[in-house]
Amino acid sequence: MTLLQWTILLLVAVVAPGVVLSRDPKEQVVTLSFYGLLCGLMFFIFQAPDVALSQITIGAVMLPLMIMLALTKMRRQNIRRKREAKR
Amino acid sequence: MMTSHAPYFIAAWIFLWGLYGIVTSKNLVHQVVCLAILQTSTYVLLLAIGFKVGGTAPVFADIPVGTVVVDPLVQALMLTDVVVEATVMALLLSMVVKANELAGTVDPEELRILTG
Amino acid sequence: MSSRSRVVLFLVSAAGLAAIFAWGFRDLPPMGDYRGPYGYALTQVAVYERHATDVVNAINYDYRGFDTLEEEFILFASVMGVLLIFRPAKGGKGDDDEKKKRQTQIDDDLPISDSLRVSMQGMAGIMIVFGVYIAAHGQLTPGGGFQGGVILASVPLVVYLSGNWRAFEQIISNPLVKIAECGGAAGYAVIGISALFFGAHFLTNIVPLGVTGDPFSAGTIALISLSVGAEVTGGFVLLMHVYLQEIIEERLGKKS
Numbered sequence: 031m032t033l034l035q036w037t038i039l040l041l042v043a044v045v046a047p048g049v050v051l052s053r054d055p056k057e058q059v060v061t062l063s064f065y066g067l068l069c070g071l072m073f074f075i076f077q078a079p080d081v082a083l084s085q086i087t088i089g090a091v092m093l094p095l096m097i098m099l100a101l102t103k104m105r106r107q108n109i110r111r112k113r114e115a116k117r
Numbered sequence: 118m119m120t121s122h123a124p125y126f127i128a129a130w131i132f133l134w135g136l137y138g139i140v141t142s143k144n145l146v147h148q149v150v151c152l153a154i155l156q157t158s159t160y161v162l163l164l165a166i167g168f169k170v171g172g173t174a175p176v177f178a179d180i181p182v183g184t185v186v187v188d189p190l191v192q193a194l195m196l197t198d199v200v201v202e203a204t205v206m207a208l209l210l211s212m213v214v215k216a217n218e219l220a221g222t223v224d225p226e227e228l229r230i231l232t233g
Numbered sequence: 234m235s236s237r238s239r240v241v242l243f244l245v246s247a248a249g250l251a252a253i254f255a256w257g258f259r260d261l262p263p264m265g266d267y268r269g270p271y272g273y274a275l276t277q278v279a280v281y282e283r284h285a286t287d288v289v290n291a292i293n294y295d296y297r298g299f300d301t302l303e304e305e306f307i308l309f310a311s312v313m314g315v316l317l318i319f320r321p322a323k324g325g326k327g328d329d330d331e332k333k334k335r336q337t338q339i340d341d342d343l344p345i346s347d348s349l350r351v352s353m354q355g356m357a358g359i360m361i362v363f364g365v366y367i368a369a370h371g372q373l374t375p376g377g378g379f380q381g382g383v384i385l386a387s388v389p390l391v392v393y394l395s396g397n398w399r400a401f402e403q404i405i406s407n408p409l410v411k412i413a414e415c416g417g418a419a420g421y422a423v424i425g426i427s428a429l430f431f432g433a434h435f436l437t438n439i440v441p442l443g444v445t446g447d448p449f450s451a452g453t454i455a456l457i458s459l460s461v462g463a464e465v466t467g468g469f470v471l472l473m474h475v476y477l478q479e480i481i482e483e484r485l486g487k488k489s
Binding site for chain 3: 121122123124125126129133136137140141165166167168169170172174175176177178182186187188189190191192193196197200201204205207208211212214215
């Protein structure tokens with residue numbers, strides 16, 4: 031295994047706890063997107079281009095998008111609930 | 118040689134961190150993302166199983182058919198895995214949003230008290 | 234159980250799990266030493282048998298096509314699940330409308346910078362072409378239905394980011410999206426069933442295989458790839474529609 035392959039594996043191993051330890055969901059979306067891009071790069075370096083394409087489009091774009099959409103919807107629900115509680 | 122087994126340990130390391138995140142989470146959305154991290158540990162494991170040193174990508178568009186390539190079957194499994202991760206996350210997130218609407222909170226501790 | 238004791242319990246069991254992993258990984262072949270017979274057999278045979286140069290997609294849509302059919306229906310079922318979960322409750326729709334009219338709308342207006350607007354307008358066209366290219370060349374180069382479908386599903390997002398909300402709303406609430414999703418999912422099964430009419434097993438590759446390296450080669454792999462692309466595009470755009478419908482309607486109501 032070459033140096034590049036070791037580097038990307040260690041990088042993935044270091045960033046994964048980083049995603050877990052960012053407790054706020056808004057922070058975590060950014061870290062998750064970065065992690066998805068790193069995983070896509072890892073697949074590319076290990077000679078798996080199909081999977082790398084899938085991972086980059088889904089793990090770095092679609093998954094953070096869905097999380098952000100869910101967070102938006104929840105924020106609006108909370109605002110509405112507070113307005114009704116005040117009434 | 119022990120160093121060549123290291124990717125398997127990296128997969129186990131990521132798995133345990135994902136599990137730690139799920140166990141000590143205070144927010145359901147954070148838990149869902151930690152589940153995604155747990156799934157990526159399976160990608161590392163499958164990648165490690167199928168890799169061959171000196172092999173190239175299993176696409177024969179511009180290389181002759183006899184060249185040494187990495188295993189394509191494991192890559193087909195990984196493709197399925199990535200897509201299923203996205204769909205499972207979509208469904209789980211919609212359930213989290215619904216739980217927030219009905220219970221007003223996304224803290225798993227408080228949600229447990231509200232049942233029953 | 235308090236959270237501190239839960240963490241301690243987790244650490245103890247994680248140590249046990251790590252020990253089991255270490256014990257199990259001893260017997261696996263080290264990374265880089267691939268021994269399995271199936272990989273070798275497939276790479277020798279796939280290009281000649283199926284006239285497809287991308288062996289991974291040939292496995293996905295032909296040799297193990299049944300698993301991909303399952304996976305596509307997992308995608309379909311989860312999109313349907315999300316739609317069902319967000320369905321408005323019975324009798325709740327009328328009350329909700331009144332409440333929305335009574336209270337002021339949530340002010341969510343974020344100014345979009347001009348550079349973003351211009352660059353996103355340019356990107357939309359390029360991404361459509363790129364997505365269709367990736368989806369149509371699944372049997373030749375890395376890519377295929379899933380990847381092309383997800384790229385196409387991000388085109389409405391780019392339209393949204395360019396500030397053109399009316400176009401975004403027209404794209405995501407078009408009935409063609411639902412037809413694409415259901416048609417794609419059914420198309421895969423129909424292609425499989427049509428093999429039965431020729432006396433072969435389900436999902437056999439019965440379409441003429443063509444020349445290797447041609448965009449119209451590899452028989453049903455190309456057709457299945459296109460139908461999967463349609464389904465994935467429809468599925469993800471529907472998800473966006475479910476989450477963003479309320480916000481978009483409010484924004485358009487404010488503008489007009």
